[in-house]
Amino acid sequence: MADFEPKIVAFVCNWCTYAGADLTGTSRIKYASNVRIVRFPCTGRIDYMLLMKSFDEGADGIIVSGCHPNDCHYTSGNFHARRRWIMVRSLCDFIGIDIRRIKFSWVSAAEGAKWADIVNTTVSEIRELGPYNDYKKVAKRPLKEVSHG
């Protein structure tokens, strides 16, 4: 699916990854524009329901990124997030949500290049995978009027 432009949502922590993305911009490193960045105070604040809602609204891929362990501005936000993502990711896999479309990463405020690299690889991978039809098929299916299906 070469000409498909995936919609990617990135939930990033304000202190590290957002600053890193900023650095990517100031150092003129080009990266794919498919990503829509949403800023959060900390990875610990990124709720798993946001993943569901992003796929609901038509996202094809999601990046969740925050500070490296021990770098968290609130000392333990990313540790809690890590434990949560381990559990949520395996439940999503069990349900059949395509976890290749959900990328997790640690990007510090100095790793502008790493951020650009993550976004580019994610976009190209998701472009290979194509639109997330499994989810869209169900989301678009007309409201089960008489639910006898």
Place this chain on the structure above:
Amino acid sequence: MTDNIYMPYQMKVEKITWEAPGVKTFMLKFINEDDQNKFSFSAGQFGEYSVYGTGESTFCIASSPTRKGYIECTFRQTGKVTNALSNCEEGSIIGFRGPYGNVFPIDEWKGKNLLFIAGGIALPPMRCVIWNALDLRENFKDVTIIYGARTVKDLVYKHELEDWKRRGDVKLITTVDPGGESPDWKGEIGFVPTIVEKVVPSSANTIAIVCGPPVMIKYTFPVLTKLGFADENIFTTLENRMKCGFGKCGRCNVGKVYVCKDGPVFTLAQLNELPDEY
């Protein structure tokens, strides 16, 4: 399908006035001309105001039926729909379903004195009746309005309070809760029930209409009874959670009575028969 009873009228928000912090009044006009002409309602009725994509919310029609061509509603920004309503600007389109519910029996009050007692954000259902009475002023003897709010800036319809004060044929007493007065406040200071006791309105040939938060209602009724008001001469409106507005969705009942069909206007006599489930 011809008459889909869930289909709202499409309304345009003509004018928005800020009444108090978080409280706004919308003036709404029907987009469809013949909806406008066919539409009629009586004082006391309510409607379901809907923001498409968010939901519907229930408030009374705050403008008087004697004023044609528009309807007004006043609401406080608390829930999901009222928040969405507050984000509307002048010119945006909302939906309105109604009029629903029963009415204040204004015709029966001809030749009587009227005593309006309102608290806080409950003035809107009363304002509809007050303007209705004032537009037919000659039908009634003297009209007294006692209106209180928590603080001075919480008083709604400030400019209309001025009009009523200037009119000779209306006795207006406004009050604020103790501690809510501003330095240049000239009105009363005290809770509404205490002010009613102080004003000592005569109960002879008088109809009392009381609307306000439950705590104000709880303490005002005994005062009125002590002043000699008969239970069937004290009117109030009941607020319950509503979704359909015409007696089908099953949630607004208090005992056997459906607040959306047999109310929202009740006399104290009727309220006393209801089980305490409101």
Place this chain on the structure above:
Amino acid sequence: MDELRRRAKELLEASSVKVVIGYENGTDGKTRALFIENPADAGKLVFDSRCIMNLAAYITKHEVKSKGKMAIAATLPVMRAIVQLASEFQVNDNNLLVLGITPESKMIEFKDLTEVETFVHQYQIEIDSRNKEMLDRIEKMTPSERWDFWIQELTPCFKCYACRAACPMCYCHRCTVEFNQPQWIPVPSSELGNLEWHIMRAIHLAGRCVDCDACYNACPLAIPLNLLTKRMLLDAREHFGGYQPSLKAEHLMSTYKPDDKENFIM
């Protein structure tokens, strides 16, 4: 179970407890919850293999808890739920007395909740073979097969929330689905809405579920939604060494270890 009846009668007569929660004979050969406040009714108490309902769902209910100190006839799953509820400060020694019934149907009256905890820790939470076989069968499917499986299983759900009502761990006064700013889970039952509801329920039970199957038994449509919480239980065991309901240990999802292992964060 005469010993249980005798003990219940004594406790109520001495009024050291205000209500005894146990099982009584119900309709069509089933058993159901029984709340005894008058010692004379203690005779109605029964106990046998039919008593699988998790009575711990009642000890956080306002109308039961406000009666005063409760005594509860608790099988092993109920005891696990009680220890987990105690660790979440919902019940304590002043308002709950546990009349334990061991897997060998012997009654033990526990002096306090720490005794219950030590008893519970003698048994590992085991997932029964039928459910384990279902879990493995789902595991072998490809992701989109699993997706179709769950969409097909969860579509009949009409959001009656019996799974939430029967679960002892679901005691929130106002659940996330009952907030509408934001409306995370759509109110009407729809395919995606049902899926999101069951995902949210499973995640809110991560590290807390005691695998008592109350949710599965309560579902009017017998949807295998307990597989989700069993999956979370196995994941917790695989990644973090599992958990046992305990009074002092930290909760799985609200604590962390600096060296939690994972292989997917870039």
Place this chain on the structure above:
Amino acid sequence: MNIDGRLVRKESLEKLFKILKANNRTIVGPSQKNGRISYKMVENYEGITSEYIQTTQSPKEVAFPRTEKILDYSKNADGMTVKGINADDIPDIVLWGVRPCDTMGMGELSAIFNWDYRDEIYNSRSSRVTVLGFSCGKSDEYCFCTSVGGNPGNIEGSDILFTQLGENGDYLAEIITEKGSQVVSLASDLFEKAENIVKGKFLADVPVRFEKEQVRQNLEKYFDSEQWVAQSLKCLGCGACAYVCPTCACFDIQDEAHGKSGSRVRCWDSCGFSLFTLHTSGHNPREVQSQRWRQRIMHKFSYMPDRLSVYGCTGCGRCSRACPADMNILDHLISIQEVTV
């Protein structure tokens, strides 16, 4: 009123099913999943389950679906276009295998939806359903249709009522309405002449368990009794009883938005939930579960009879069957009848 009774051979049912399918009718019938029986669209006769006393879910979904669009809206440059529901999109449905307590339930639903304001969305759905009822040959301790004015062979609400004449015998088919005769006209050779068949012999024996008028009178003075608390202690506050009930019609209205357009949806709701009556201010007229359980009984056995002169219960026993806490409505109604207030 003499009903046109015909004889239908046991094996003709499958033929009737195939003929209806051949006339491209959508057939909704009882089908089993996870050991529970619900009414589903069925493509072939094998999909229909027939060994049951009562299904798990009621057939009310054909007329009152759990989720139903009531209007669509879309914002565009010059304003808002809002469209209602087009009645022609609603399919004609043949409802196969319905018990007399469910066909009676249709009457109670329509009483609610046609009281005062007429709900045309409900009417257009229910008018497109042809009901093929099956009388009850067996009953169990949950059934109490005879106590609320029904009976195992009740023709009310069915277009054709089949009664099986003894264990795997042929069927007496009573053609009750115009719609029924239309179905017969499609397969007239299957409906043979029937001579003086006594239907009563083959019906289940459902003892009358309480006197509904007595319960209704007691309820007038029973509102503040603390029996409600004792009865509802084991109620967990879920919505299972309301959602499987053939006569529960309470609903919620929700909006679903997707960008610039979306729809307004009516969906099932239950008086057992706290959110049902919760005010935005936080005040809740029914704060605890006993008040909600009281509302369920009062609505069905006191308010509906008084306002709509029809009882809100058909005695199908589904609420007790589906209840996770075994709140047996029959026990409670009997205890209310015996109370001398």
